[in-house]
Amino acid sequence: MSTLTLTAPGAAATATLRRLTDTVRDIARQPTLLLSWVVVLVAVAWAVVPDVFTDASPYEGDSALSFAPPGWGHPFGTDRLGRDLYSRAVHGASATLTATLIAVLVALTVGGLIGLVAGYFGRHVDTAVMRTVDVGLAIPSLLLAMVIVAMLGYSTRNIALAVGIASIASFARVMRAEVVRVVSSDYVEAADGVGARRAAVVLKHVLPNSMSSVLALAALEIGTSVLAVASLGFLGYGAPPPEPEWGLLVAEGRDFVGQYPWISVLPGVLIAALVLSSHRIATSFRRSHQETS
Template identity: 50%
Template sequence: MRRPKARGGPASRGRGVRRPKARGGPVLAWAVIAVTLLWALVPGLFTGHDPLAGVPAEKLQPPDWHHPFGTDAVGRDLFARVVHGSVHSLSGALVAVAVGLLAGTLLGLLAGSAGGVLDEAVMRVVDVLLSVPGLLLALTVIVLLGPGTVNAAVAVGVGSVAAFARLSRAEVVRVRRTEYVEAAFGSGGGFAAVLWRHVLPNSLGPVIALAALQFGVAILALSTLSFLGYGAEPPTPEWGLLISEGRNYLATSWWLTTLPGAVVVAVVLAAGRISRSVGRENGREGA
């Protein structure tokens, strides 16, 4: 008697088995953000060099034990400038995210809860803002406000309002149609009270994940604006400005642009990884 052949190979037999997910990615991302925050809060723990004063005799030295990131054209320690510059980049990114989060969430909450003409009007404005490239919109705002670190942060935040408004409006519409919200209205709850107690808290999960992503995007946008000359002014040790100052020596002193650029890339990727992790956790809670 012939034995029946087993159906499916190893791939089909292991199809229903859940494999443990690697946790190294989020841990490494949080470690990068934690180190960067410590740079901003207590830079003296990481470097003893002055970020503004240089030694002309030590200019354009490559990385070594004494200067881990090398020195710039006037003999300033590049690692010290990167560490002390983190406070400018991170604070600017926080201001940008706060502007976009507060303004966008408020617009999305009003549009999604009110509906009708107000919803149509707000979303048409959002569509117009989304059709404009973020960098162009930020440059337009800077032209109106003038250059500077704070103005650049506000400009980047204005550019992210549309993304926050669109996402928060979609979440508010979803939560607004749930049974417990209808029950809250049916039991005599006021419109503002129901929005504050039920709709807003249950629609903030994806918005917070977007805020983590926008934090990295804001750092990249602020660095771009500083590179173009619309952000921090010399000799401020801001990350984008450091890259801009080192581009004239790219052929002979690669570390002046490569190492600050690597720091920016690492922070942006870490923020994006944290955003995906937060979004995945919110998705599990909503399931």
């Protein structure tokens, strides 16, 4: 008995290490996936420890260096106030990624709960809830987010809430479909048949077996939320200047694109790289989930 107790954790640890090694090996074999992970990890590092990557101030500038092109001292060049754009991009990653994370968590939590209720209880509850969700899906998410921000007030935090609320319907639809599939399975019907409490059935059987597709959607939604947060920041719904939010960085250079394109182009490249990289990683997650299921 003691041998089994000692060897089981070791076997589990070995299996976990083997899966991790296989995952790293698979990533290394795919150059685009490896590059995507590098981009995402660099963006996260910028958001967490920006001072490690630059010691320049994102707010203070030198008028003598206005519109300096990209070079050794200023990798992304400078803006009209002589502020270092690389430093502003690095420090701006925190606002953009934090807003993205909040938006995805709001959509996942609220949308998942709505879909769970609709799928588990069914009938009239399902009909009423999902018709409301259909209305939400019919409204363009960016337009809905703009309306919500206009109601809440202009700030990066309100952008995060607005983007999250605008994405709730998509998560509710996916969660509801998964719950309906799980509820009709034999083990859930057996649990109901032996008189198990509804809360226990939901927490032990329905919810854990319904989350895989919803989590895959959450991974995919990260890139979409980054783009939505940056778009609203570009339109002026986010933090006011001089905050270094990525969408605002693009907006600040739109009047100088013809003469000094790096002011808008380089922050725009960062946004595009992060969106494409997150989508590539989410696609790999979804493909591996489909192969194992």
